[in-house]
Amino acid sequence: MRTIQPLPLDERAAPRMLRPTVFWRIREDIPLSLAWLLSAGSLVLLLLAWLLVTALGIVPPLFLPSPAAVLGAFGRLLGEGLLLNDVVASMLRVLAGFGLAALVSIPLGLLMGAFASFHNLFNPTIGTLRYMPASAFVPLLILWLGIDEAPKIALIFIGTLFFNTIMVADAVKFVPRSLIDVAYTLGTSRPRVLREVIWPAAMPAVLDALRVNMAASWNLVIIAELVAATSGLGYRILRAQRFLRTEEIFVGLIVIGLIGLLIDLLFFALQRRLCPWVQRGGE
Amino acid sequence: MIQYADRWPHLAVRQVSKTFRSRRREVLALDAVDLHVDANELVCIVGASGSGKSTLLRIIAGLLNASSGAVYVDGLQVSGPGADRGLVFQDYTLYPWLTVEQNVAFGLKMKGVDRQTRREQAQHYLRVVGLEHVAGQLPHTLSGGMQQRVAIARALANQPAILLMDEPFGALDAQTRALMQEFLRKIWRETATSILLITHDIEEAIFLAGRLYVLASNPGRVRAEIDVPLPAERDFTLKRRTEFLHLKDQVVEMLRAETLKNF
Numbered sequence: 001m002r003t004i005q006p007l008p009l010d011e012r013a014a015p016r017m018l019r020p021t022v023f024w025r026i027r028e029d030i031p032l033s034l035a036w037l038l039s040a041g042s043l044v045l046l047l048l049a050w051l052l053v054t055a056l057g058i059v060p061p062l063f064l065p066s067p068a069a070v071l072g073a074f075g076r077l078l079g080e081g082l083l084l085n086d087v088v089a090s091m092l093r094v095l096a097g098f099g100l101a102a103l104v105s106i107p108l109g110l111l112m113g114a115f116a117s118f119h120n121l122f123n124p125t126i127g128t129l130r131y132m133p134a135s136a137f138v139p140l141l142i143l144w145l146g147i148d149e150a151p152k153i154a155l156i157f158i159g160t161l162f163f164n165t166i167m168v169a170d171a172v173k174f175v176p177r178s179l180i181d182v183a184y185t186l187g188t189s190r191p192r193v194l195r196e197v198i199w200p201a202a203m204p205a206v207l208d209a210l211r212v213n214m215a216a217s218w219n220l221v222i223i224a225e226l227v228a229a230t231s232g233l234g235y236r237i238l239r240a241q242r243f244l245r246t247e248e249i250f251v252g253l254i255v256i257g258l259i260g261l262l263i264d265l266l267f268f269a270l271q272r273r274l275c276p277w278v279q280r281g282g283e
Numbered sequence: 284m285i286q287y288a289d290r291w292p293h294l295a296v297r298q299v300s301k302t303f304r305s306r307r308r309e310v311l312a313l314d315a316v317d318l319h320v321d322a323n324e325l326v327c328i329v330g331a332s333g334s335g336k337s338t339l340l341r342i343i344a345g346l347l348n349a350s351s352g353a354v355y356v357d358g359l360q361v362s363g364p365g366a367d368r369g370l371v372f373q374d375y376t377l378y379p380w381l382t383v384e385q386n387v388a389f390g391l392k393m394k395g396v397d398r399q400t401r402r403e404q405a406q407h408y409l410r411v412v413g414l415e416h417v418a419g420q421l422p423h424t425l426s427g428g429m430q431q432r433v434a435i436a437r438a439l440a441n442q443p444a445i446l447l448m449d450e451p452f453g454a455l456d457a458q459t460r461a462l463m464q465e466f467l468r469k470i471w472r473e474t475a476t477s478i479l480l481i482t483h484d485i486e487e488a489i490f491l492a493g494r495l496y497v498l499a500s501n502p503g504r505v506r507a508e509i510d511v512p513l514p515a516e517r518d519f520t521l522k523r524r525t526e527f528l529h530l531k532d533q534v535v536e537m538l539r540a541e542t543l544k545n546f
Binding site: 176178179181182183184185186187188189192196197200201203275276277278279 | 344345346363364365366368369370372374376378379380389390393394421422423437438441443447
């Protein structure tokens with residue numbers, strides 16, 4: 001048998017070690033100051049690029065209006081009360097459609113997550129329906145429900161119902177089995193396990209599902225308003241396009257984005273309020 | 284049922300077998316297991332992996348059905364989980380949204396005990412486990428050892444006929460585990476509860492038990508029943524005594540043979 005001798009020192013390659021870095025750390029935190037700097041930088045860069053492109057006249061203002069023009073349009077629409085009107089109109093549709101969907105999907109999701117029997121009863125149907133794009137239902141909904149508020153609310157309803165149900169059911173499936181078993185050995189009946197264990201245990205994930213699907217319904221309301229509406233942010237954008245007021249399209253887009261962000265933050269605050277026991281990463 | 288009380292042990296496991304069936308094969312996890320726990324007795328079941336000890340405890344708790352055989356508590360056949368058999372798991376199973384006190388009072392609330400009595404009872408059992416000072420806190424603020432003490436208090440507050448414990452100290456560090464063992468002995472003597480505890484830790488089993496069962500593996504069956512001839516008053520120094528070490532050697536040898544089956 002051959003014995004293996006260590007290489008003489010000068011023939012040995014220097015041991016390779018990872019070089020220290022801050023920016024390129026994989027799945028690790030970076031200093032808070034750098035995090036803030038990068039986040040602020042990404043917004044500032046976007047704004048700067050926008051300013052530069054419009055100021056240099058690279059793109060005609062009809063295609064890309066300047067930030068100043070958009071700001072001006074924002075002030076005008078706000079002053080005329082149109083913007084607020086549109087925001088309220090869209091918001092009410094979202095609340096109605098999403099609210100109804102939540103009212104159905106939360107109990108249904110709980111049942112499907114908790115009982116294999118309900119899962120098998122509903123999953124084939126819901127699993128199929130949820131892959132039909134909600135926006136493709138628009139013609140059908142107009143045929144069925146006319147062009148009033150009903151088809152818009154219905155679009156948001158069917159667009160969020162199925163996904164929300166599946167996500168609530170998943171939230172329930174992630175409740176640790178041992179929490180349920182302990183409840184049984186403490187003398188808890190099945191209905192009370194549902195109410196006193198599964199519901200509170202699933203609540204943080206249910207709120208997460210609502211947050212995600214609220215964003216989806218906010219997308220759907222715009223689609224609904226692009227087709228047949230006389231108010232709302234989608235309508236405002238469509239109208240602006242018709243009259244070639246590109247800056248108003250931008251106002252609409254930015255307002256939609258900001259409201260979406262606001263809703264997100266609202267849900268995070270709600271979760272922190274309702275579920276103080278949920279520990280978040282990063283301390 | 285009452286007339287049998289003197290003839291029936293407190294908890295009786297009679298010829299319990301369990302076969303797990305999957306599409307491809309059948310696995311016999313438990314083979315005709317017979318054991319019993321008398322009132323106010325602390326019994327340990329020690330077994331290697333593959334001995335089906337967790338399966339056995341789940342059957343006793345009523346969370347799993349036996350394929351054959353039956354479990355009796357005070358002569359009454361077990362048909363499902365109930366408040367008469369309290370359970371403490373290895374992983375922390377406190378309800379994270381409830382305060383420590385609400386956790387301890389959970390079973391009483393399910394029984395319909397009024398709020399005032401619930402509070403008093405919960406406070407009492409928190410005192411028993413020495414944690415009355417954290418009553419208002421949420422579980423995630425507590426250390427692992429404290430969480431398990433709350434879990435024990437929660438099970439005791441229900442005053443179960445028997446307390447079942449599934450590797451209750453398995454997730455704790457060695458130092459905390461040793462303290463918890465002394466603590467459990469103390470609680471057991473103070474509250475006069477019947478306890479059936481399963482563990483793979485031989486030292487733990489001998490230290491805690493008045494009597495212990497050694498399980499064989501694949502399939503799980505009772506290999507030996509051992510009376511632990513050690514004094515009732517026990518502290519950590521016991522683990523250095525000759526009688527203790529002698530008994531430990533015996534059990535180690537038995538389990539080594541069983542563990543080799545899976546190695």
